[in-house]
Amino acid sequence: MKIAISFPPIINSLGQKAMVSQNRNVQYFSVPTYLLGIIHAQAATSLKEMGHDVLWDDGNAKLKSYDVWFHELVEFKPKVILFESTTPVMKFIWNTVDQLKNKLPETIMIMSGYHSMKMPEETLKNSKTDVVLLSNHVDFLMKKLILELDLKNNNLENLEIDGVAYVKKNKEIINNKSFKKVENINNSSIIDRDLVEWKNYAYENGNFLQVPGTYATSVIRDCTFGKCTFCRYNGPEISFSIMQIKKSVDEYENLINNYHVKEIFDDSGVWYRGSDARNFAKEIISRGLHKKNCYFGFNTRFEYLDEETIKLLSEANFRFVLIGLESGNDITLEKLKKGYTRETVKETLRLLTKYNLHPHLTIMVGYYWETKEMLNDTVSFVKYLMFSGLARTLQVTLCTPLDYTPYHQECIDKKLMLTEDYNDHDMSKLIVKTPINHEEYYRAIKEMYSIAFHPKFILRQIKFLLNFKKRDWQFLITYSFRAIRRVRQHIFNLTNASKLKKNET
Amino acid sequence: MYKVIDIISNGGGNFILRVERNNLSFIPGQFFSLGIPGIPINREYSVTSSLNDIHLDFLIREVEDGTLSSKLRKLKKNDEIKILGPFGEFYLKKMDFKKKYIFIASGTGIAPFISIIKSNQNLDYELFHGVRNFEDIYHDRIIKNYTVFISRNKRDISKKITHKHFNGRITENFDFLQKYIKQEYLYFICGNSSMVSDMYDFLEKNKITSNKIFTELFF
Numbered sequence: 001m002k003i004a005i006s007f008p009p010i011i012n013s014l015g016q017k018a019m020v021s022q023n024r025n026v027q028y029f030s031v032p033t034y035l036l037g038i039i040h041a042q043a044a045t046s047l048k049e050m051g052h053d054v055l056w057d058d059g060n061a062k063l064k065s066y067d068v069w070f071h072e073l074v075e076f077k078p079k080v081i082l083f084e085s086t087t088p089v090m091k092f093i094w095n096t097v098d099q100l101k102n103k104l105p106e107t108i109m110i111m112s113g114y115h116s117m118k119m120p121e122e123t124l125k126n127s128k129t130d131v132v133l134l135s136n137h138v139d140f141l142m143k144k145l146i147l148e149l150d151l152k153n154n155n156l157e158n159l160e161i162d163g164v165a166y167v168k169k170n171k172e173i174i175n176n177k178s179f180k181k182v183e184n185i186n187n188s189s190i191i192d193r194d195l196v197e198w199k200n201y202a203y204e205n206g207n208f209l210q211v212p213g214t215y216a217t218s219v220i221r222d223c224t225f226g227k228c229t230f231c232r233y234n235g236p237e238i239s240f241s242i243m244q245i246k247k248s249v250d251e252y253e254n255l256i257n258n259y260h261v262k263e264i265f266d267d268s269g270v271w272y273r274g275s276d277a278r279n280f281a282k283e284i285i286s287r288g289l290h291k292k293n294c295y296f297g298f299n300t301r302f303e304y305l306d307e308e309t310i311k312l313l314s315e316a317n318f319r320f321v322l323i324g325l326e327s328g329n330d331i332t333l334e335k336l337k338k339g340y341t342r343e344t345v346k347e348t349l350r351l352l353t354k355y356n357l358h359p360h361l362t363i364m365v366g367y368y369w370e371t372k373e374m375l376n377d378t379v380s381f382v383k384y385l386m387f388s389g390l391a392r393t394l395q396v397t398l399c400t401p402l403d404y405t406p407y408h409q410e411c412i413d414k415k416l417m418l419t420e421d422y423n424d425h426d427m428s429k430l431i432v433k434t435p436i437n438h439e440e441y442y443r444a445i446k447e448m449y450s451i452a453f454h455p456k457f458i459l460r461q462i463k464f465l466l467n468f469k470k471r472d473w474q475f476l477i478t479y480s481f482r483a484i485r486r487v488r489q490h491i492f493n494l495t496n497a498s499k500l501k502k503n504e505t
Numbered sequence: 506m507y508k509v510i511d512i513i514s515n516g517g518g519n520f521i522l523r524v525e526r527n528n529l530s531f532i533p534g535q536f537f538s539l540g541i542p543g544i545p546i547n548r549e550y551s552v553t554s555s556l557n558d559i560h561l562d563f564l565i566r567e568v569e570d571g572t573l574s575s576k577l578r579k580l581k582k583n584d585e586i587k588i589l590g591p592f593g594e595f596y597l598k599k600m601d602f603k604k605k606y607i608f609i610a611s612g613t614g615i616a617p618f619i620s621i622i623k624s625n626q627n628l629d630y631e632l633f634h635g636v637r638n639f640e641d642i643y644h645d646r647i648i649k650n651y652t653v654f655i656s657r658n659k660r661d662i663s664k665k666i667t668h669k670h671f672n673g674r675i676t677e678n679f680d681f682l683q684k685y686i687k688q689e690y691l692y693f694i695c696g697n698s699s700m701v702s703d704m705y706d707f708l709e710k711n712k713i714t715s716n717k718i719f720t721e722l723f724f
Contacts, residue, residue: 177716180706180709180715181705181718181720184698224722225549225592240698240722275568278570303540303545303546306572308572339590
């Protein structure tokens, strides 16, 4: 069967692109980061392994215009197209599906993603989508669905598998609501790098200090903690699953030896901790992969890694550690159910930087309860962490309710939403009522991004050179240039892009 | 900060950390994040206490090569610990005493069920518990209808067990569990991901739909 896994190019009138991929927030950037959607890439791989003719069709990463992408997809004549969706591009994706359905009336249009998963009937009513996947285990579910479609000669009547909502020929919507929440990730496929044309994602990514870089097949699907209210990895329908260490290190070995990758990032919601993390590092060292000039990185939570583990990770050539700080105010951290306080943040960062890892903080502002005092707490705390060298890089965004997360639902229930237009959820402006003027939050973002240009910060980076580590020289020279480019872009977005109406086609 | 009241061995590698409650509220089935002041590590543990208890009990497995559990075991009375939470939605949402609950756990995954059972003593339930060794069996007279599956130490006849017990993993005893498959029952599963995944498959094969299956994973 011909199957396309498609990501249409989404470009606004300024020529900025938006990326849609797996628990990542859509933002429009003129210098986009091309991110590989891991679970979709695993789905593509497993479908190919089943013998199907799979097209990995990422129009963004392949630098296609919308028209070229559309034309080539129609030419391919797939039997099935799988899309991924999220709130800010729902209308765009619905429109795209409708246009494609006009050209390919026999093709089955399948929608995945956290938004449609929570609101399947909406997508089935507002577009010519045939099937909505109700599970985030897109790879497992697609295998089952394609098997059944094969048996039924692509007939959508009376599907027997769990985890789908679909439209029958008589327009009746069937939502079986039921699906398996826990899948054994060890039974999932390791990504076929050639199939997904990995090099398209290997260079334009600000998190890579060395290129080509790549994202590993995630060792933990979703998040082991899974309680943060703003995050998509939250809710009774989302669970997590852990991959065996050997299976993952086998992939790292393959990526280093056969693809000559220089940086590998695992984008699991939260990476291994405790003895799993230590055993992973030991396995990397025992295979000699720490001496192959390849850095490793991952997402973690504060207070998940102890000194012994961090020391081992450093020896194994780990570098980049992405941590969601979210706020410098304890009331906000508690409301978000983050499970730590600001006091404990410093100690984790102290250990990471002691062993020469590069912590990258993600921060949000504009929570519906965030007062001027809370906002100031965040700005001053972030400045302290950056100036003292406890964190190396940061990323600040507006907290935007998305995909019917608990935070999104809270904003709806409390009647705090300022818009009902999904296009407005693109993080370019605040869309909830707040205790202080929105401009105050935008100013705070600019102030935090401007840390990168502050003499204290630059001096601190120069001091790091005394560690005589190659990564610190690289950071100062290569990475700083890229960081400044991205900082300028973020600031530009806050001042200009929010005024622009998105080009929907 | 909360003061430690006692460390109680529960046999084998498990122990109960008993701490002051200080009016901390929770719903039976939820977990807290625990840490020791001065050590930048926290870990999530489920409460085994009932809602009426004046203290909080956490069932903890001391992990060999673990990061926090061995340090918790060495705590003494009046030592302080950090507690954040509660977290999680693994609890009985609409209590219906006419329904029967099937609780399935592996290891310390039994903890949330202990709290639920102690807090709702008229509950109609069956508790199935997979453990590695005899020593890991949970001892509390309040727990009834408790069936244990022991995967190691299979022939240790010197130990007296008052509970119904079987050899092998819980997922190797589906024949026995078959008689507890009923469409009107609700199934709660808590433990490691492979046990939960295998159990899910077993229930699905027996036509139990996912709206009757509730899971919490331990790792």
